Each structure stands twice: as C-alpha cells, then as structure tokens.
Amino acid sequence: MKKVAWFCVLVLVFSCVEKIIEPPKDLIPQEKLEQILYDLAILNAAKNTSFTVLKTNGIETMPFLYAKYNIDSVQLATSDAYYASMPVLYDSIYSHVDRLLLRKKDTVEAIIKRKSDSAMVDYKIKAAEVMAQRNDTLAIDPNN
Numbered sequence: 001m002k003k004v005a006w007f008c009v010l011v012l013v014f015s016c017v018e019k020i021i022e023p024p025k026d027l028i029p030q031e032k033l034e035q036i037l038y039d040l041a042i043l044n045a046a047k048n049t050s051f052t053v054l055k056t057n058g059i060e061t062m063p064f065l066y067a068k069y070n071i072d073s074v075q076l077a078t079s080d081a082y083y084a085s086m087p088v089l090y091d092s093i094y095s096h097v098d099r100l101l102l103r104k105k106d107t108v109e110a111i112i113k114r115k116s117d118s119a120m121v122d123y124k125i126k127a128a129e130v131m132a133q134r135n136d137t138l139a140i141d142p143n144n
Helices: 002-017 030-049 051-056 061-069 074-083 086-137
Strands: none
Touching: 030 051, 030 061, 030 074, 030 086, 061 074, 074 086
16 A cells, blocks of 8 residues: 555656647747746836836837847747746746746836935925025014
8 A cells, every 4th residue: 555655646746747849840938938028027117007008109019029129929938837837947947937927016116215315305395494494584673
C-alpha cells in the first residue's frame, strides 16, 4: 500500500514539472511579458478612471500595446498560454508585475502628497496676505 501511495506522489510531482505546452516560435520573453502586463494594468486602470482622456487621444488598450511592443494578439495569447502551463513561473511573472504596480502606486501617492502639501503652504501664504490686507483696510486713519 505504501508503494502505491509513493507512486502516486511521484506521478503528481513529475506531472507538475513536465512542460505541457511547447514554447511557441515567437515566444515573448518573460521580462517583456511582465512589461506588457504592467502596461495593460495601467491602461485598464486609466480606462476605468479617465476613459474620456484615452478616447480623446485615440488610445485603445490592446492596439496600443500591440504597436508599442511590436507583437500581435496571437503571439500574446500563445506566449501567455505557454507561461500559464508552468504555474510557478506564471505566478512569479504576476508577482513581479504586482511589485512594479505597488512601487508605482507609492511613487504617485508621494507626488500627490507633495503637491497637496505645497498647495496647502500656498493657501496659507495667500490667506495670510488677504488677512493682512483686510487689517490694513480696517485700520483707523488717524487723520480722519
């Protein structure tokens, strides 16, 4: 019985390691695929928040990516299927994309905070100037 159990475990382990799909002739390199997926995530976020900006500039997500990376839909689909057939590698690709997106988010949040802080300082300066002007106009003229 133990032999059968060990046999089943070995079959499962080796079946996960075996390449199910052969790499396509025009396989997109892993690093390039990560950049494509990163840009796709950014464009989809932009499409959900600033659809009119994309539409005004004539940017459609997939045609833009195909042109930018000089690929076509079949090449992207076959490369994605190939990498998806290796779950550990596929997970590492998406984990890297996730890390890139989090880094970008932190950068954008820092820029927004810096601009917000700067705007607050500008507002306080302007408010102080206005208050100073009001005090000047409310001052009693001793010659009256």
